[in-house]
Amino acid sequence: MGTQSETGHRDTETPRKKFLLCVSVSLWLIPLCVLCTLCVVAAQTTQAPSTKLPPMSYVCPMPGDEEVIEDKPGRCRKCGMELVPARLDSVWTCATRPLVVVESKPGRCPVDGTPLVQVTASVTWTCADRPSTNALQPGTCPDGTPMVKKYAARAHGNHNPQHGGQFLMAPDNWHHIEGAYLPGGVFRLYVYDDFTKPLPLAQMRQVSARIVTNQRFDAATRATKEISAVPLVRKGRYLEAQIGKLPLPAQMTAKVTFKPKDPEHVFDFAFEKFSKEPVADPRLTSATPVEQPSTPRPAPAPIPDAAVSTSSSGVDPALVPVPIPETVPEMLTQLRTRTEQIKTFIDRGAFASIYVPAFQAKDLALALDERTSQLSGDRRKIMEPAVARLVRSAYLLDAFGDLGNKQQIVDAFRLFSDAVKDIEASFAQGQPR
Numbered sequence: 001m002g003t004q005s006e007t008g009h010r011d012t013e014t015p016r017k018k019f020l021l022c023v024s025v026s027l028w029l030i031p032l033c034v035l036c037t038l039c040v041v042a043a044q045t046t047q048a049p050s051t052k053l054p055p056m057s058y059v060c061p062m063p064g065d066e067e068v069i070e071d072k073p074g075r076c077r078k079c080g081m082e083l084v085p086a087r088l089d090s091v092w093t094c095a096t097r098p099l100v101v102v103e104s105k106p107g108r109c110p111v112d113g114t115p116l117v118q119v120t121a122s123v124t125w126t127c128a129d130r131p132s133t134n135a136l137q138p139g140t141c142p143d144g145t146p147m148v149k150k151y152a153a154r155a156h157g158n159h160n161p162q163h164g165g166q167f168l169m170a171p172d173n174w175h176h177i178e179g180a181y182l183p184g185g186v187f188r189l190y191v192y193d194d195f196t197k198p199l200p201l202a203q204m205r206q207v208s209a210r211i212v213t214n215q216r217f218d219a220a221t222r223a224t225k226e227i228s229a230v231p232l233v234r235k236g237r238y239l240e241a242q243i244g245k246l247p248l249p250a251q252m253t254a255k256v257t258f259k260p261k262d263p264e265h266v267f268d269f270a271f272e273k274f275s276k277e278p279v280a281d282p283r284l285t286s287a288t289p290v291e292q293p294s295t296p297r298p299a300p301a302p303i304p305d306a307a308v309s310t311s312s313s314g315v316d317p318a319l320v321p322v323p324i325p326e327t328v329p330e331m332l333t334q335l336r337t338r339t340e341q342i343k344t345f346i347d348r349g350a351f352a353s354i355y356v357p358a359f360q361a362k363d364l365a366l367a368l369d370e371r372t373s374q375l376s377g378d379r380r381k382i383m384e385p386a387v388a389r390l391v392r393s394a395y396l397l398d399a400f401g402d403l404g405n406k407q408q409i410v411d412a413f414r415l416f417s418d419a420v421k422d423i424e425a426s427f428a429q430g431q432p433r
């Protein structure tokens with residue numbers, strides 16, 4: 001029993017109107033990966049006449065005011081801050097790896113074969129040796145080379161479901177959720193942040209929710225009486241409940257509290273059919289079926305020889321991203337596997353593929369970094385700088401991988417594997433579970 005609180009809404013704005021946020025945090029995280037994986041794109045783009053720049057917009061730098069996008073300078077109509085110039089573009093990218101791949105039109109993700117999704121990104125131009133450069137138009141770098149086009153994620157720039165469900169933004173303008181109704185009669189709830197990244201596990205643990213399949217609104221008392229509701233139980237990185245097979249179209253309402261004492265948010269779903277994970281192009285992933293995160297996943301096997309040689313599509317099926325496991329030992333096992341994959345790619349000269357295991361290792365290290373509360377103070381002193389070094393060297397591996405300079409790659413890999421060793425050492429022996 002409870003009154004109807006704020007309701008989540010579907011984002012139907014045009015991409016240009018979609019919420020966007022200046023990328024103070026992500027800018028330093030993204031530049032190298034984007035910069036280099038986009039070399040191909042950028043090369044193609046720079047050959048075209050450079051007259052087609054995305055239009056200049058003026059946006060509010062205040063988080064939460066991402067919907068303020070004006071076409072001339074001035075002050076934010078919400079908070080009064082001075083607007084800052086930005087070029088925003090609507091591009092197509094892999095749902096699972098936003099902006100690692102950027103295309104100008106729909107198609108298939110070259111990494112995992114799923115359909116590309118449309119996101120809003122901010123566009124700047126930068127120099128390979130000065131990634132902090134963020135010019136609003138193309139130009140020439142101090143070393144005489146042309147600047148490279150770079151895309152950065154914007155908060156609320158990606159409102160696409162990641163698992164074939166229905167995607168909604170929370171009234172707090174920060175969380176996003178996706179509800180999927182699976183053929184087995186299971187409702188599954190995913191929770192994302194403002195960049196549509198899965199909520200970190202620590203925050204996910206604080207989420208409580210239930211799914212209501214039948215409720216009645218009493219106009220007289222303005223109260224909603226729930227007739228049938230099932231608690232959603234956390235299973236790894238999502239919440240789910242068995243609600244049975246309802247006649248389609250099926251209507252249901254998720255009532256979600258993101259943190260204890262936060263208000264309850266209400267999200268209404270209407271499923272015309274059961275939800276399906278995005279289907280990968282079978283030519284790309286016949287060796288690797290789409291991940292079904294319902295069972296604990298084993299650590300990926302070391303890549304077979306055949307997988308390393310580039311397939312006709314240019315994509316190694318072993319590179320399909322793997323979700324982060326939940327326990328520390330599983331994470332460490334995966335980190336080791338990814339490290340071995342990088343080494344194999346280096347040995348075989350498959351430099352352009354290095355970024356995938358490197359970024360997955362980086363994600364694993366960041367997930368492990370959330371578990372440092374298990375460690376003694378001494379071990380944390382080793383762990384934290386090691387994670388920072390791993391993240392930095394992962395970006396270096398990506399950058400140098402695309403440049404194809406083996407010596408630079410080997411040097412970056414040395415930094416990387418030293419960091420992995422330190423991370424392993426900090427968790428070695430006697431950590432809880």
Ligand SMILES: [Zn+2]
Binds near residue numbers: 078
């Ligand atoms: Zn503002």
Ligand SMILES: [Zn+2]
Binds near residue numbers: 011155156157159176
């Ligand atoms: Zn949003």
